[in-house]
Amino acid sequence: MFFKKAGVGLKKRLKRKQYIGLVFIMPWLIGFIVLQLYPFVTSFYYSLTDYNIMASPRFIGIQNYIKLFTADREFWNSLKVTVIYTIFTVPGKLIVALLVALVMNKNLKGINLIRTIYYLPSLFGGSIAVAILWKLMFQDQGIINSLLAVLHIPTVQWLGSTRMALPTIILLNFWQFGSAFVMFLAALKNVPMDLYEAADIDGAGGIVKFFKITLPQISSIIFFNVIMQTITALQSFAGPMVITNGGPLKSTYVLGLKLYTEAFSYYKMGYACAVSWVIFIMITIVTSILFRFSSMVVYYEDGGEF
Amino acid sequence: MKKKRISALFLAAVMAFSIAGCGNSDSAESQTADQPDNTEAEEPVAKPEENAPTETADGETTDTEHEPVTLRFMWWGGDERATATLNAIDEFESRYPWITVEAEYGSSDGYQEKLTTQLVSGTAADIIQMGPGWMPGYVESNSDYFADFREYGDIIDLSGFEASFLENNGGFNGHQYGLPTGISGQAFLYNSALAESIGLDFTEQYTWEDLFEMGKKVKEYDDSMYLLTMGAAELNTMIVRPYLTQLTGKTVLVNDTRSLGFEEEDFVEVLTYIKDMYDNGVIAPISSVISYGADLITDPGWINQKYVSIFSYSSTVETAEAACPDGSFGIGKLPVLSGAKDDGWYGNCPQYMCVYGQSEHIEEAMLFLDFFYNDKTAAELLTNVRSVPPTSVGQSTCEELGLLQGVAKDSVDMIQTYSGTNDLGLTTEEEVTAILEDAAVQVAYGQDTPQNVAQNTMALLEAYLSGK
Numbered sequence: 001m002f003f004k005k006a007g008v009g010l011k012k013r014l015k016r017k018q019y020i021g022l023v024f025i026m027p028w029l030i031g032f033i034v035l036q037l038y039p040f041v042t043s044f045y046y047s048l049t050d051y052n053i054m055a056s057p058r059f060i061g062i063q064n065y066i067k068l069f070t071a072d073r074e075f076w077n078s079l080k081v082t083v084i085y086t087i088f089t090v091p092g093k094l095i096v097a098l099l100v101a102l103v104m105n106k107n108l109k110g111i112n113l114i115r116t117i118y119y120l121p122s123l124f125g126g127s128i129a130v131a132i133l134w135k136l137m138f139q140d141q142g143i144i145n146s147l148l149a150v151l152h153i154p155t156v157q158w159l160g161s162t163r164m165a166l167p168t169i170i171l172l173n174f175w176q177f178g179s180a181f182v183m184f185l186a187a188l189k190n191v192p193m194d195l196y197e198a199a200d201i202d203g204a205g206g207i208v209k210f211f212k213i214t215l216p217q218i219s220s221i222i223f224f225n226v227i228m229q230t231i232t233a234l235q236s237f238a239g240p241m242v243i244t245n246g247g248p249l250k251s252t253y254v255l256g257l258k259l260y261t262e263a264f265s266y267y268k269m270g271y272a273c274a275v276s277w278v279i280f281i282m283i284t285i286v287t288s289i290l291f292r293f294s295s296m297v298v299y300y301e302d303g304g305e306f
Numbered sequence: 307m308k309k310k311r312i313s314a315l316f317l318a319a320v321m322a323f324s325i326a327g328c329g330n331s332d333s334a335e336s337q338t339a340d341q342p343d344n345t346e347a348e349e350p351v352a353k354p355e356e357n358a359p360t361e362t363a364d365g366e367t368t369d370t371e372h373e374p375v376t377l378r379f380m381w382w383g384g385d386e387r388a389t390a391t392l393n394a395i396d397e398f399e400s401r402y403p404w405i406t407v408e409a410e411y412g413s414s415d416g417y418q419e420k421l422t423t424q425l426v427s428g429t430a431a432d433i434i435q436m437g438p439g440w441m442p443g444y445v446e447s448n449s450d451y452f453a454d455f456r457e458y459g460d461i462i463d464l465s466g467f468e469a470s471f472l473e474n475n476g477g478f479n480g481h482q483y484g485l486p487t488g489i490s491g492q493a494f495l496y497n498s499a500l501a502e503s504i505g506l507d508f509t510e511q512y513t514w515e516d517l518f519e520m521g522k523k524v525k526e527y528d529d530s531m532y533l534l535t536m537g538a539a540e541l542n543t544m545i546v547r548p549y550l551t552q553l554t555g556k557t558v559l560v561n562d563t564r565s566l567g568f569e570e571e572d573f574v575e576v577l578t579y580i581k582d583m584y585d586n587g588v589i590a591p592i593s594s595v596i597s598y599g600a601d602l603i604t605d606p607g608w609i610n611q612k613y614v615s616i617f618s619y620s621s622t623v624e625t626a627e628a629a630c631p632d633g634s635f636g637i638g639k640l641p642v643l644s645g646a647k648d649d650g651w652y653g654n655c656p657q658y659m660c661v662y663g664q665s666e667h668i669e670e671a672m673l674f675l676d677f678f679y680n681d682k683t684a685a686e687l688l689t690n691v692r693s694v695p696p697t698s699v700g701q702s703t704c705e706e707l708g709l710l711q712g713v714a715k716d717s718v719d720m721i722q723t724y725s726g727t728n729d730l731g732l733t734t735e736e737e738v739t740a741i742l743e744d745a746a747v748q749v750a751y752g753q754d755t756p757q758n759v760a761q762n763t764m765a766l767l768e769a770y771l772s773g774k
Contacts, residue, residue, distance in 0.1 A: 141607070160591075249748060
C-alpha cells in the first residue's frame with residue numbers, strides 16, 4: 001500500500017502523517033483538554049467573577065484577589081501554615097526516604113520482600129484510611145499517649161494544642177515516603193560500582209564515600225524529588241482535612257483546605273478559584289527558583305547536554 | 307542542558323496539574339464509594355415486578371392504565387434507616403406496581419455538596435431528604451427548586467400534621483416546600499446516678515448561672531470530673547446561639563433585616579460566660595476534646611463517666627447513652643437566662659422531605675409521600691428511624707409498638723416545653739456557623755479576650771452580611 005502511494009506529493013504525505021499522529025495521541029489529548037486545560041482556563045475566568053453556582057457568574061475584575069491579599073486575614077494565616085508545612089515536610093520526607101533507600105540498597109537475604117513491604121504503605125499513603133488511623137493514634141487518650149504514660153513520659157496534646165497539631169500532621173508525611181524512596185533506590189542502583197572501588201583503594205571511609213560519591217551521583221534525583229515533593233506539599237489537603245479539619249484555631253488550615261472550604265462549604269467558587277490561582281503561581285515561582293538553584297548543586301553525567 | 311531543564315520544567319508543570327487532578331479524583335472516588343449503596347438499592351426495585359402478577363390477580367387493573375414511572379428518592383442515614391426505608395419502598399411498589407422507586411442513599415458526608423450541584427444542574431432526585439438548615443438558602447436562590455405540597459392537597463393529605471408545627475417546619479411564606487420527618491430538638495443528657503451523688507438537680511428550670519455553679523460543685527466532688535463536655539459545634543449551637551437569643555429576643559443574624567441581632571456588649575457577655583466556664587473547669591478543656599471532633603461520645607472521658615452531662619439532640623441521645631453502658635441517664639431541662647426575652651430553645655425537625663420542582667413525576671412523588679407519612683403499614687415499617695414521627699398515624703403506631711420511651715422520647719417531650727424562636731436561615735449558614743464556632747473556640751483556648759474576639763467576630767459577620 002505504502003509503496004503505491006510513494007508518488008503522492010510531499011505536502012499531502014506530511015498532512016496524512018500528522019493526522020495519524022493526532023489519532024494516536026487523541027486519548028491523552030482529549031483527557032488533557034477536557035479534564036485539565038479546560039478547567040485550568042475557566043478557573044482563571046471564574047477567579048474574576050462572583051460565582052456561587054446557584055446563579056450565573058458575575059464579572060468583578062480582580063476584586064477576589066484584592067480581597068484575598070488585603071481583607072482576608074485567614075489567607076495570610078493559611079499561607080504561613082502552608083509554607084511551614086512545606087519547609088518541614090519536604091526535607092524530612094526526603095531524608096527518611098533516602099535513609100530507607102540506603103538500607104534497602106544493601107544485598108540482604110529477602111531484600112525484595114522487605115522492599116515491597118516498605119513500599120506497601122505508600123500505595124494507600126495519601127488515603128483517608130491512614131489519616132484516620134493517625135488521628136486515632138494521636139488523640140488525647142489515643143495509643144501514643146497511652147504508650148507515653150506507660151513509660152512515665154508526660155503526655156502531649158498532639159492534636160488539641162495549637163502548637164503541636166501542625167507538627168503532628170507533618171510527622172504523618174515523613175512516614176509517607178514511598179514514591180521518593182523508590183526513586184532513590186533506583187538512583188542508588190545506578191551509581192557505578194567502580195567509583196566505590198576506586199575510593200576503597202584510596203582508603204575512603206563510608207561517610208566520605210556517601211558525601212563524595214553517592215550524593216553527587218544521585219543529585220539529579222534528589223532535585224527531582226525536591227521539586228515533586230514541594231509541589232505535593234504546597235497542594236496538601238487530605239491530611240489536615242481528615243485529622244484536624246484545619247483546627248485547632250486554624251493552626252493547620254493549609255491553603256488547599258481553605259480552597260475546599262470556600263468552594264464547597266461556602267459556595268464561593270470565584271473566590272476559591274482565585275485561591276487556586278495563587279497556589280498555582282506560588283508553585284510556579286518556587287519551581288523556577290529551584291531550577292535556577294539546581295545548576296549549582298546538581299551533577300549530570302552528560303554535563304546536562306543530551 | 308537548557309533543553310533538559312526546560313523539558314523538566316514542563317514535566318513538573320504537567321505533574322502539578324495531574325496532582326491537582328488527583329484531588330478531583332479523590333472526591334470522585336468518594337462519590338463512587340457511595341455507589342455500591344445505589345446498586346444494592348436496585349434489589350428492591352426488581353421486586354415489584356415479581357409481585358406485579360399477584361397484584362393483578364387480586365383485581366388491580368391499574369397496571370394497564372398507567373405508564374410505568376420511575377422515581378428517585380435520595381436520603382442520608384445509617385443502616386437501620388436504610389433498611390426500614392427500603393422495606394417501605396417495597397410495600398409502596400407492591401401497591402402501585404407501575405411506580406418504581408430507586409433509592410439513592412449513603413452517609414451525610416458530602417450530601418449537601420452533592421445535592422447543591424444536582425439542584426443547580428437539574429439532575430436532583432424526585433424525592434429529596436433535606437437538612438432544615440440548608441433549605442432557606444435554596445428557597446431564596448430559586449423557589450422553583452421545590453414543589454409546594456399545598457398545591458397537591460388532593461393527592462397528599464396534610465391533616466395528620468399538627469398545623470402550626472407544619473407551618474414552622476418547611477413552610478416558607480405560605481408555601482409548604484418541605485414536610486418535617488419527625489420532631490426533635492436540642493437535649494441535655496445527664497448521668498443521673500452521678501448527678502444524684504454530687505447533689506445536682508436538672509429537673510427544675512435553672513439558669514446559665516446555676517449551671518456554672520453546678521459545674522463548680524462537680525469540681526469539688528471530684529477534681530478529675532467535669533460537668534460538661536463540649537466541642538466547637540456545641541459551643542455555638544448550645545451556648546452562643548440560645549444565650550444570645552435569650553438575651554436579645556432576636557436570632558443571632560436577623561433574616562428579615564439582614565443585620566446582627568445583638569450588640570457588642572451582649573456578645574462579650576456570652577463569651578465571658580464561656581471563658582468562665584473553662585477557667586473554672588466546668589467544661590472539659592477544649593484542647594483535650596477537640597480531636598474527637600463531632601464524635602464527642604467516643605472520648606474515653608465520656609465512656610468512663612468523667613463528664614456528668616452533654617448537650618446533644620433528641621436524634622442522638624440514645625447513641626450517647628449507649629456509648630456509656632455503665633451509666634444511667636436522664637433528660638434535663640435546658641438552661642434559660644432569668645428574665646430571658648426568648649426561650650432560645652425550640653423543637654424542630656431533623657430533616658424535611660421535599661419534592662423536586664423540576665421533576666417530571668411530581669404527582670407520583672406526592673403519592674409516595676402520602677403513603678410515607680399517612681399509611682399505617684408504612685408507619686409500622688418506618689417507625690422512628692427519622693426521630694419521633696410528626697403525624698398522628700406515625701405517633702400512634704410507634705406508641706403501639708412500644709417505641710416511644712427512653713431518653714429519645716423524653717427529650718422530645720422536653721423540647722416541646724420550650725417555644726424559642728427558630729433561628730434557621732442566615733444564622734445557620736455554613737460560613738456564619740464557622741465564624742461563631744471560631745469565636746467560641748478562641749475564647750475556650752484563651753487565645754484572646756472576650757472583648758477582642760467579640761469585635762473581630764462582629765466585623766467578620768458584618769463582612770459576611772455585606773457580601774450577601
